[in-house]
Amino acid sequence: MKKSSGEKKSAKQKPVKKTKSEKIEPKTKKVSETRANKLIKTPTLLRGFKDIMPKDQDYWKQSYHTAEGICEAYGYNWMETPILEEASLFVRSVGKGTDIVDKEMYIFEDRDGSKVALRPEATASVVRAYIGHGLHTTTQPVKVWYWGPMFRHDRPQAGRFRELHQFGCENIGVHEPVIDAELISVAYNFLNDLGVACTVHINSIGTAEDRERYVIELVGYLRSKRSYLCEDCRRRINKNPMRCLDCKQESCQPVIEEAPQIIDWLSDASKTFFMTVLEYLDEINIPYVLDSTLVRGLDYYTDTVFEIYEEQKGEEKSQNALCGGGRYNGLVEQLGGPPTPGCGFAVGLERVVSVLRRQTEKDVEGEEKILSGPKIFFAHLGDQARRQSLRIIEDLRRSGYVVRHNLGKSSLKSQMEIANKYGVTHTLILGQKEVQDGTIIIRDMESGIQEIVDQKKISHEVKKIVEKGR
RNA sequence: GUGGCUAUGGUAUAAUGGUUAUUACUCUGGCUUGUGGAGCCGGCAAUACGGGUUCAAUCCCCGUUAGCCACCCCA
Numbered sequence: 001m002k003k004s005s006g007e008k009k010s011a012k013q014k015p016v017k018k019t020k021s022e023k024i025e026p027k028t029k030k031v032s033e034t035r036a037n038k039l040i041k042t043p044t045l046l047r048g049f050k051d052i053m054p055k056d057q058d059y060w061k062q063s064y065h066t067a068e069g070i071c072e073a074y075g076y077n078w079m080e081t082p083i084l085e086e087a088s089l090f091v092r093s094v095g096k097g098t099d100i101v102d103k104e105m106y107i108f109e110d111r112d113g114s115k116v117a118l119r120p121e122a123t124a125s126v127v128r129a130y131i132g133h134g135l136h137t138t139t140q141p142v143k144v145w146y147w148g149p150m151f152r153h154d155r156p157q158a159g160r161f162r163e164l165h166q167f168g169c170e171n172i173g174v175h176e177p178v179i180d181a182e183l184i185s186v187a188y189n190f191l192n193d194l195g196v197a198c199t200v201h202i203n204s205i206g207t208a209e210d211r212e213r214y215v216i217e218l219v220g221y222l223r224s225k226r227s228y229l230c231e232d233c234r235r236r237i238n239k240n241p242m243r244c245l246d247c248k249q250e251s252c253q254p255v256i257e258e259a260p261q262i263i264d265w266l267s268d269a270s271k272t273f274f275m276t277v278l279e280y281l282d283e284i285n286i287p288y289v290l291d292s293t294l295v296r297g298l299d300y301y302t303d304t305v306f307e308i309y310e311e312q313k314g315e316e317k318s319q320n321a322l323c324g325g326g327r328y329n330g331l332v333e334q335l336g337g338p339p340t341p342g343c344g345f346a347v348g349l350e351r352v353v354s355v356l357r358r359q360t361e362k363d364v365e366g367e368e369k370i371l372s373g374p375k376i377f378f379a380h381l382g383d384q385a386r387r388q389s390l391r392i393i394e395d396l397r398r399s400g401y402v403v404r405h406n407l408g409k410s411s412l413k414s415q416m417e418i419a420n421k422y423g424v425t426h427t428l429i430l431g432q433k434e435v436q437d438g439t440i441i442i443r444d445m446e447s448g449i450q451e452i453v454d455q456k457k458i459s460h461e462v463k464k465i466v467e468k469g470r
Numbered sequence: 471g472u473g474g475c476u477a478u479g480g481u482a483u484a485a486u487g488g489u490u491a492u493u494a495c496u497c498u499g500g501c502u503u504g505u506g507g508a509g510c511c512g513g514c515a516a517u518a519c520g521g522g523u524u525c526a527a528u529c530c531c532c533g534u535u536a537g538c539c540a541c542c543c544c545a
Contacts, residue, residue: 047536099543103471121545150545155471157539164545232542243543297544307545324545348545381504414499416506431504445506 048154048162050350059353064147066193067167067347071145074186076169079144081125083151087115093124093331095299097240104152118151123300123328123344124335126170131337140173147349159320159351168325168346172332175341177273180304180327181280187308187323187345188286196355197311198322199287203294204274204303205242206266208330214265215241225255245293261292270303277304300328304343310355322355323347375469376462377419378405381412381431388435392428392458399459401466403428419445426465428458 045051052060071078087107094101106118119125126144129135135142147167154160169186171179184200191198205211222229222237222244229237230249237244245256266274281288288306296305305326325345332340378396380389389407396403404422409415412429419427429441434452442461443450453461 044536104543152544154544155542156537157541160544166545168545248541319540321545346545351545379505411503412505414506418506420506427506429505433504441505443505448505450505 046162048156048160050161050163056353056357059356060349062356063167063194063349063352066190067145067147070186070190070193071169074143074169074182076143076145076171076186079126079129079146080148081119081122081129081146083119083149084116085119085125085128087117089124089128089335090117090120093127093298093300093335094120098297098299100152100297104154106151106153120152121150121298121346122146122148122166122168123170123331123346126344127172127328127331127335127337127342130172130340131332131335136173136332136338136340141179142172143169145169159348159354161350165349166346167349168344170342170344172342172344173340175329177276178280179343180277181284181286183325183343183345184281184288184306185284185286187325187347190347191308191322191352194352194356195359196322196352198308199289199311200281200306200308201291201294201321202278202281202288202304202306203262203291204266204270204277205262205295205301205305205326206270207302210266210270211242211262214260214262217260217265218242218244221260222255225258228252228255242295243297245295256293262295263292273303296324296326300331300334301326302329303327306345308347320351321348322351373422374402374404375423375425376401376403376465377415377422377424377427378403379412379415379419379427379429380405380407381429382435384432384435385430388430392430392440392455396459396462399462401459401462403462425469428462 068078087105090105091101096102100120105120108116110116126146130142145168148165149163150166151163153162156162167190169183171183184202188198188200206214219237219241222233222241226234226237228251229244230247230252233244233247233249233252236247242262244252245259247256263271263274278288278290294305294307296307303326306324307321308323309321323345325343327341327343329341330339331342332338378389378393380386386407389405393403393405404419404424406415406418409418412431416427425445427443427445429443429450431441434440434455438455439452440455440458441450441452442465451461
């Protein structure tokens with residue numbers, strides 16, 4: 001890069017001098033040289049895709065470890081499904097009329113002409129695996145958790161990406177309210193453990209039959225109020241009437257308030273089921289809000305549906321749910337398995353990470369950031385010392401001690417600067433003299449006191465430092 | 471997919487229809503070559519891309535792309 005920029009500079013200077021004498025020529029020359037420099041195009045990110053950079057690693061690792069810990073505690077087993085699947089899997093599960101499938105799914109033709117898709121969510125894949133591996137013959141319920149990238153061809157926006165990471169749990173095989181409560185508890189406590197204050201929004205949309213009856217009623221009602229509705233809602237009446245319920249247009253609000261509520265149309269079984277779920281939530285002190293307008297966009301949901309939002313201080317409600325989930329009693333059968341109930345949730349990790357980032361920024365505010373990582377630096381001076389560096393670093397690693405280093409630097413000064421940036425407490429210095437004597441210097445960075453010790457005693461000395469630091 | 475706003479080094483910024491595009495941070499080198507936290511000096515590095523108006527465009531206009539925000543929808 002430096003080389004090319006150097007060329008650029010020298011090339012640039014010539015036409016500039018000519019500018020005075022010739023007016024038109026410089027322009028064309030300038031353009032051509034600009035092009036020459038851009039001949040090698042810098043590859044860029046695809047729209048809506050993001051690199052997850054080292055500066056965010058703490059948030060991601062913390063999230064992953066929290067997820068892992070809580071899943072283990074609740075008896076969920078880790079699993080991973082492919083990122084690429086037969087497109088029909090999602091068309092059949094998520095639903096043909098849904099936007100996720102119609103507008104937002106990455107579908108490609110494979111080399112043999114078959115349609116494949118980048119997974120937009122993972123529940124369908126887990127259920128596919130459940131059927132394919134005959135998991136219904138094992139002890140029920142089958143409890144699994146996953147973590148990985150999903151893809152949706154959205155227009156990027158706040159908290160919205162084309163590649164997003166989700167952590168989720170699925171509990172398949174048992175139709176019991178306690179399962180729903182357990183899943184909500186896992187999701188809620190995951191966020192809670194991360195220090196995110198949140199609220200559960202919950203609703204029941206009953207069985208497919210309940211919903212059918214309800215939708216007929218709702219459509220009738222909406223048609224009668226058609227003239228009061230916004231344009232979108234009028235369109236939604238036929239396409240997806242339940243979506244009208246969470247329309248944000250103010251003009252629609254009075255109509256929505258008066259609208260028939262799904263809860264009144266639930267079968268007795270569904271109603272009892274839902275009430276029991278709520279009782280369990282009361283039991284474990286999870287705060288929830290009954291939200292009769294909560295309808296989830298995926299076709300496979302039945303009965304319990306829920307979303308978890310970050311709790312906001314002001315009146316402003318976060319638009320973006322951190323987590324969404326619900327029960328899907330028909331899905332296994334729909335994908336060719338035996339009639340089997342299931343329930344699950346997925347957490348949007350980019351959103352969680354952005355909350356965590358915001359929180360720490362708030363906490364730190366001006367204060368010096370506490371640098372994580374090893375608190376000992378290794379510096380070398382001179383060729384011979386450099387030659388022994390890797391060996392010493394590796395010896396220490398094998399003894400269980402990790403030291404920071406920057407072997408690419410030659411001057412001791414610059415290495416000390418780096419050590420200082422890391423905020424280490426001690427620096428090991430190996431110079432020419434030490435190499436000959438078989439010793440090494442240990443410098444206390446705070447006091448500046450240095451101690452010369454035998455190289456054989458390094459790990460012993462490092463051990464003392466590490467233990468003292470605790 | 472629709473609409474609004476935006477686009478200057480890696481980051482954050484200043485300025486202008488005209489000669490060498492400002493500043494800070496970062497990075498990098500040096501300040502008697504074996505020692506960090508300060509200071510001083512130097513170096514690398516940018517007007518997103520394409521077209522138009524103009525004698526002249528980084529600036530004005532159009533298009534493209536990307537970003538942000540809202541809608542649709544969703545985690």
